[in-house]
Amino acid sequence: MIRLAWRQFRTEAVVAVVGLVVVAIVLGATGPHLVHVFRTAPSQLTNTYRTLQGAAAVLVLVAPAILGIFFGAPLVARELETGTFRLAWTQSVSRRSWVVVKFALVGLVTSGVAGGLSLMVAWWANPINIVNADRFSPANFGMFGVVPFGYALFAFALGATAGLVFGRTLPAMATTLVGYVAARLAVTYWIRPHFEAPLRLSLPLSKLSGLGFTRSPSGPVTIGAIPPNIPNAWALSASIVDDAGHAPTARYLARVCPTLAGGPGSGAVGVTRSGPAPGGGIQTCIARIATKFHAVVTYQPASRYWPFQAYETALFAVVALALAALSVWWVRHRLV
Amino acid sequence: MTSAIDTQGLTKRYGRRSALSGCTLSIPAGKVVGLVGPNGAGKTTLLHLAVGLLEPSAGRIEVLGHRPAESSEQLARVGFVAQNTPLYASMTVGDHLRLGGWVNPTWDEDLALERVEHLGLDVSQKAGTLSGGQRAQLALTLAVAKRPELLVLDEPVASLDPLARREFLQSLMSIVAEHGVSVILSSHLVSDLERVCDYLVVLVASRVLVAGEIEELLASHHRLTGPRRDGLHLPPDWEIIEETVTERQCALLVRHESPVHDPAWTVEQLDLEDLVLAYMGREATDGHKQGRTLVGAHS
Structure with missing residues (x-):
């Protein structure tokens, strides 16, 4: 059965491997130059091979979806569409074995291709990642x-x-794309931040990357904080509170920052360390706020990068196994 | 001897629709059995249940004494050619023979190669480019080279031209002669079955109308023509399948055990198609009445 599954998947596997080889050649040819720039002028790294950096990132990002769409969706759907399942399921192999072998073989190759691609890009982009320190x-x-x-x-x-389940390739492809994107977004923004309770860090306002003031046409002024850059950590949120844990009230802000409250129209004023120099009035009012308030930053520290990698990989792998188990059940109890 | 297929109240439902309901039949092994019936009678459903592609909603089916597809041994004992003979279009003839060996422990490679050579198929040709007749022959080769005890063929010649149809049926006959395999093939064309089958099952609306050796069926069914007579008495073992009464004449199609003695009847041989159509016609007009008699015959 393994040989049959391999024979049916051979062409796709060869295409995938050729793709990997092409990527390897391109990355292998350009990688040494990145290392050279890293050693001589690290500040220039982000501008080196910009297009290739973007292309590599997109490739790694979309590879699982593409593989799911072109290797996963047609795997059984094609057999159901063309009727060949009636040929396959009446040979001397139980359909349970049939579905298990197909899923295991193609699933592992798919995982290896996407993972291998990521490893190659990780090797290539290593100097950039060291400089940017934002892998989390x-x-x-x-x-x-x-x-x-x-x-x-x-x-x-x-x-x-x-x-x-659908018995047709096209809806399965669409489901894969939508489901994959939805799962990635949901895990990134709703689940990953909670793998472990984030750490809290209290800072003076001057350590933040920036502050932002927002004012609606007639409404109150609010203040927001941009978390500081902690190398290789993941800053989740930053808030401005006093020693009792209360955020500054609109009335307080209007009192200490009359320039903002009395200014014409609505809008947002951003103040960042690297941004354009803000008006003197705002600097004064920030200085006043800083005497009474400090920033609280929640973040996942750099040391949790690998544990989080493990949690997230396990999460997706377990869901994949559950889907595979559903497929085995479906093929034995629903398609009869 | 175990039956090739034995069913009891076999039922397959899809939601509220029944594809087969309460089908009870026994098909002997060692025969070439023709399963005939109109479209929608449940032939394909019955065959899919027999090879384990489907499972019954109710009732029981045994194939060669076992539940269909209950084990890989049971799968190996039954060869199946599905309707429209599905094959992997992008694989070559040779690939199909190899895959047959990969997934069948009982695979007879010599037989497969010999048949492909005999048929003049090119092993490097893609299955998707084969003609309908060649596809059917390749599908049959795959099923036969498993060396099954029972070969189940679902409308194998329905889409073939007359020449390919004849060649396919000849292949089938030579396989039966060489390997002594039991065969069940379905068709809605009696003429196809007449050529190769020695046993006939007529299935209409899940019910078996007739089942028996074709020779016996032909020997016990005749068309009788005679002048119209009132108060006609027929022997009690005669069953009237079809009657046509005009003002002067009376034509009967009867199933009878005892010979026809009355010289008033002209006795005519039937061919299998007449016989099957008569049964189907009776089912269509009469529903489920059985053992009906001529108007004004006895009591």
């Missing part, structure tokens, strides 16, 4: 480490299961 950020977390293996496993299982 939502944009980068899913690109490197072991999570791409889990993502691909999940996207594959989603596609294959949808194909089995």
Whole structure:
């Protein structure tokens, strides 16, 4: 049965491996230059191979979805569409074995391709990641480490299961795309921050990356904080509170910052360390606020990067296994 | 000897629709059995239940004494060619023969190669580019090279042109002659079955109307024509399948055990198609009445 599953999947697998080889050649040819720039002029790294950096990031990001759509969705759906399942299921192999072998073989290859791609890009982008020190950020977390293996496993299982349940390739492909994107977003913003309770850090306002004031046309002024950059950590939120834990009231802000409250129209005023120099009035009012208030930052520290990688990979892998189990059940109890 | 297929109240429902309801039949092993019936009679459902592609909603089915597809041994004992002979379009003829060996421990490679060579199929040709007749032959080869005890064929020749149809049926006959395999094939065309089958099952609306050796069926059914007579008495073992009464004449299609002695009747041989159509016609007009008699015959 393994040989049959491999024979049916061979062409796709070869295409995937050729794709990996092409990527390897491109990255291998350009990687040494990145290392050279890193050693000589690290500040220039972000501007080196900009297009390639963007392309590599997109490739790693979409690879699991693409593999789920093109390897997963048609896996069983094609057999159901063309009627070949009636040929396959009347050979001397139980359909349970049939579905288990197909899922295991194609799922592992899919995971290996997406994970291998991520590892190659991680090697290539290593100097950039060292300089940027932002591997824990939502944009980068899913690109490197072991999570791409889990993502691909999940996207594959989603596609294959949808194909089995719908019995048609096209709706299964659409389901894979939508389901994968939804799962990634949901996990990134709703689940990953809660793998472990975030740490809290109290800072003077001057340590923040910036402050922002917002004022509606007739409404009160509010103040927001931009968390500081903690290397390789993931800053979740920052808030401004006094020693009792209360945020500044609108009345207080209007009193200490009359320029903001009395200004014309509505809008937002941002104050950042690197941004354009704000008006003197605002600096004065920030200085006044800082005497009474401080910032509280919640974050996941850099030391939790690998545990979080493990949690998230396990989460996607477990869901993938559950989908595979559903498929085995479906093929034995619903398609009869 | 165990039956090839034995069912008891076999029922398959899809939601509220029944594809097969309360089907009870026994098909002997060692025969070439033709399963005939109109479209929608449940032939395909019955065959899919027999090979384990479907499971019954109610009732029982045994194939060669076992539950269909209960084990890989049972799967190996039954060869199946599905309707429209599905094959992997992008794989070559040779690939199909190899995959047959991969998934069948009882695979007879010599037989497969010999048949493909005999049929003149090119092993490097993609299955998707084969003609309908070649596809059917390749599908049959896959089913036969498993060396099954029972070969189940669902409308194998329905989509073939007359020449391919004849060649396919000839192949089937030579397989039966060489390997002594039991065969069940369905068709809605009696003429196809007449050529190769020695046993016939007529299935209409899940019910078996006739089942028996074709020779016996033909020997016990005749068309009788005679002048119209009132108060006609027929022997009690005669069953009237079809009657046509005009002002002067009376034509009967009867199933009878005892020979026809009355010289007033002209006795005519039937062919299998007449016989099957008569049963189907009776079912269509009469519903479920059985053992009906001629108007004004006895009591």
